[in-house]
Amino acid sequence: MTIKLHGSAMSTCTGRVLITLFEKEVEDYELVEVDLSKGEHKSPEFLKHQPFGQIPYLVHGDLELFESRAIARGVADWYAKQGTPLYGSTAHERAQVEQWLEVEAQNYNPSISSIVFQIVFAPMFGKSTDEAVVAAETAKLESVLDIYEKRLSEKKYLAGDFFSLADLSHITYSYYLIKLAGKGAIYDSRPHVKAWIEGLFARPATQKWLKLAGYAQ
């Protein structure tokens, strides 16, 4: 049954879901572009499907689902038997994946999304970058990256010595920050974080997203 993903290939949150679909080798999907420049995501018709006026949302048979992390979790479970395992292989490993997924959502994302908004998106909307916000949020992000550096010096990936949905969830915003906002220095100075994130960018599923989004090198 065809999955219909309503969003935009270049969006960080739509990208999170696309990379998950690619890691799970889901072929039967369709990306339905939502025209953000025309405010389509705030139209009454769109709000019926996603009441917060955000992309993406996904249609899978009778089910409509929004919030990219919830969608990614769903895809990882529905296609558990194919593609890359995204939750480890034991209940203990799955718990570690859930923990680091929440670390991304609650500790990494607030700072990184704020910085990316200020540097990349605010100018697009004709607003100026608030440098004080960038400075404050960068300091917070660096504290988080210090913890990641220690973790990744002990384990190859966040949840353990296996790639998981927790690592995947970091890819799209990190790409925006490092490659589009030019803030790679805070990753370069932390060798284990640098190796980890470069490895995530090099994955075939990430490359497939970059190509679709028009960012491929």
Added chain:
Amino acid sequence: MAVKVYGIPMSTATRSVIAALIEKGVEFELVEVDMKAGAHKKPEHLKLNPFGKVPVYQDEDVTLFESRAITRYIATKYEGQGTPLLGKTTTERALVDQWVEVEGQNYHPAVSALNYQLFFRKIFSGEGPDEAAVAVNVEKFNAVLDIYEARLTASKYLAGDFFSLADLGHFAHTEYFVKHSGKSDLITSRPHVAAWWQDISSRPSWQKTITYGSS
């Protein structure tokens, strides 16, 4: 080995975990962390949670931090007992996950900022609220609550007609907001949100959770 929860009774995130354990009928020990003395930032606690926060959950198999990961783990491990917190089908599970994310990404930032400004800030530092921050977050919270009102008009609980982890995640901050913010009308003026809050906060698990510790 018994289940241990490292935290403090007034902590919202600790309360989420306690509520989940009670819903699932799991015995546990609350090990109080002396946060006033800065214990959560000392090496012994940082070994459990490198982010220096509470709660931390420990059983014979795992040590976990991040309350939403802990409650998901509890809901899964104890699937066969107590309240089903993840629904009964894969579709219901997906909707639970969706509304857990809505809480984490939309409800929590606004309500926790308001609780900090209007209640906790005075307790921790003696300072009054930053009125600009209050105004910004009241606007955000109102927008979120409008969406909740529409959802709860169509559905008894957030993920469907069943209480779940999605509703449970709202207990702790909503309790403080309704009791201590001075702005409880944001909740009570919305009939379906008000009815939902009345319903879930009456659950024995929540009533028990708020009795923990000396408050």
